[in-house]
Amino acid sequence: MPQLNGGGGDDLGANDEMISFKDEGEQEEKISENVSAERDLDDLKSSLVNESENNSSSSDSEQAERRPQPRPDLDSYEKTRDYFSEAYRRQQDGGFFKSPHYPGYPFFMIPDLTNPYLSNGALSPSARTYLQMKWPLLDVPGAAGLKDARSPTPGHLSNKVPVVQHAHHVHPLTPLITYSNEHFSPGTPPSHLSPEILDPKTGIPRTPHPSELSPYYPLSPGAVGQIPHPLGWLVPHLVSSRFSPHMMPHHPHGMHQTGIPHPAIVSPAIKQEPNTHDHMSPSMHSKSPGPAKKEEDKKPHIKKPLNAFMLYMKEMRAKVVAECTLKESAAINQILGRRWHSLSREEQAKYYELARKERQLHSQLYPGWSARDNYGKRKKRKRDNKPDSTPEGKGSFSLSVLLLDLSSLFRAERTPSIGLCEIVLLATLGLPLTPSN
DNA sequence: GGTCCTTTGAAGCCT
DNA sequence: AGGCTTCAAAGGACC
Numbered sequence: 001m002p003q004l005n006g007g008g009g010d011d012l013g014a015n016d017e018m019i020s021f022k023d024e025g026e027q028e029e030k031i032s033e034n035v036s037a038e039r040d041l042d043d044l045k046s047s048l049v050n051e052s053e054n055n056s057s058s059s060d061s062e063q064a065e066r067r068p069q070p071r072p073d074l075d076s077y078e079k080t081r082d083y084f085s086e087a088y089r090r091q092q093d094g095g096f097f098k099s100p101h102y103p104g105y106p107f108f109m110i111p112d113l114t115n116p117y118l119s120n121g122a123l124s125p126s127a128r129t130y131l132q133m134k135w136p137l138l139d140v141p142g143a144a145g146l147k148d149a150r151s152p153t154p155g156h157l158s159n160k161v162p163v164v165q166h167a168h169h170v171h172p173l174t175p176l177i178t179y180s181n182e183h184f185s186p187g188t189p190p191s192h193l194s195p196e197i198l199d200p201k202t203g204i205p206r207t208p209h210p211s212e213l214s215p216y217y218p219l220s221p222g223a224v225g226q227i228p229h230p231l232g233w234l235v236p237h238l239v240s241s242r243f244s245p246h247m248m249p250h251h252p253h254g255m256h257q258t259g260i261p262h263p264a265i266v267s268p269a270i271k272q273e274p275n276t277h278d279h280m281s282p283s284m285h286s287k288s289p290g291p292a293k294k295e296e297d298k299k300p301h302i303k304k305p306l307n308a309f310m311l312y313m314k315e316m317r318a319k320v321v322a323e324c325t326l327k328e329s330a331a332i333n334q335i336l337g338r339r340w341h342s343l344s345r346e347e348q349a350k351y352y353e354l355a356r357k358e359r360q361l362h363s364q365l366y367p368g369w370s371a372r373d374n375y376g377k378r379k380k381r382k383r384d385n386k387p388d389s390t391p392e393g394k395g396s397f398s399l400s401v402l403l404l405d406l407s408s409l410f411r412a413e414r415t416p417s418i419g420l421c422e423i424v425l426l427a428t429l430g431l432p433l434t435p436s437n
Numbered sequence: 438g439g440t441c442c443t444t445t446g447a448a449g450c451c452t
Numbered sequence: 453a454g455g456c457t458t459c460a461a462a463g464g465a466c467c
Contacts, residue, residue, distance in 0.1 A: 303458045309445035313461065321462095329462040330443040337444040355446080371448045374459060 301377065302369050305362040308351035309340055 089370050306314070313336050321338075340348070362369070 039466090075441085112447085116445070304447075304458095306460060307446040310460060311442075317462070328442085328463090328464050330464080331461075333442085333444040335444090352446095358445080371459075375449070375457090377459085 073110075211314060291325055299373075302366055302373065304371055305358040306355060308348065308355040311354045311358070312336065312343075312351045 169314055313333065316336055316339065317329075317332060321327055324332075324335075326332065
């Protein structure tokens with residue numbers, strides 16, 4: 001794993017984060033050579049942002065309806081994570097990130113995308129350009145030769161380019177530090193999360209030393225017990241942080257010492273007899289192969305902590321699903337993947353920070369756990385077969401995702417009432433897709 | 438019922 | 453050290 005700091009703290013993804021940002025920035029610079037086009041870009045962005053904000057707020061309320069209210073007996077890691085994310089999101093909505101970027105469309109050189117169809121129902125040239133650039137495998141008539149204008153780069157490839165950090169910008173995670181004021185009594189931000197803790201080399205927040213961490217988690221006495229703190233199941237543990245986590249007794253089968261089953265533990269073995277010794281590290285188990293295997297089978301499955309993108313997906317999936325009628329996760333994930341890349345540095349930083357905390361908590365709860373513990377738990381997946389790159393297969397799948405994108409785009413611009421179903425229906429019938437529809 | 442699909446990131450494994 | 457693989461979430465599709 002890449003370590004920026006060399007010693008002590010884990011930077012936890014900051015490196016990749018920087019690299020990704022650089023790549024995005026460079027590409028946008030190339031796009032923005034033309035000043036007037038830049039102006040158009042800004043106009044389009046701002047309009048999209050406004051609409052996006054509106055959509056976000058509405059879908060937020062919808063989400064709030066769907067989302068079960070946090071309860072004191074919160075007993076699942078999933079809920080904990082959701083709540084954690086929600087606290088961050090609310091903090092964001094309430095303050096620092098006043099202008100969330102429109103989350104999805106890096107290709108802004110489309111002056112008339114608000115109506116990509118001509119009067120006869122055919123795609124306008126710029127819309128064709130857009131489609132061809134975004135979906136090279138799609139057969140978009142009239143778009144030949146335009147592909148190289150800017151082709152989307154897979155994220156894992158874009159991460160190879162180094163980046164220069166802004167050294168003097170406000171700590172991007174500042175609004176996240178105190179979670180939500182709705183839930184926590186206001187106070188001085190913990191020192192370990194203040195800007196001074198930025199990595200001097202990279203300007204990226206570094207992982208605080210455990211000794212720096214402890215003041216952060218204990219809540220105000222009044223807050224604890226009243227609200228389901230996202231880390232509520234952890235608080236007693238951390239309050240007694242003068243003791244090493246290693247010294248704390250282990251609680252079998254995901255049952256945290258608070259009596260709350262820990263969410264990261266998912267196992268059918270949970271109903272089996274308690275495993276009184278350390279359930280994390282295989283190296284600590286019996287040396288005899290037979291019983292060791294049995295022991296391993298009994299071990300509760302401790303899941304990996306979620307990374308930044310996974311946290312982002314968890315939070316945004318509902319929104320995307322609400323925007324589009326499709327529920328197919330593969331398609332949704334494609335959209336979320338592109339939106340992830342179009343997020344601003346600050347917005348991504350939120351999730352990197354969330355993920356960093358997740359890993360911190362996870363490592364504190366399961367000091368002996370290693371990702372290798374979960375290796376081989378799933379059936380091996382075949383990675384070699386990629387014959388799906390045929391124009392038909394890939395194109396048809398991409399088309400559905402494209403439609404989702406267009407659906408969002410139309411909503412954001414001129415046709416808030418039109419949805420994916422309508423677009424699909426119109427496309428199927430060969431009818432022109434106009435705001436009047 | 439199990440696996441695949443699809444995404445990104447973290448971490449382990451292998452050369 | 454660098455590249456490759458696995459797993460994390462999600463839910464429909466498929467066998």
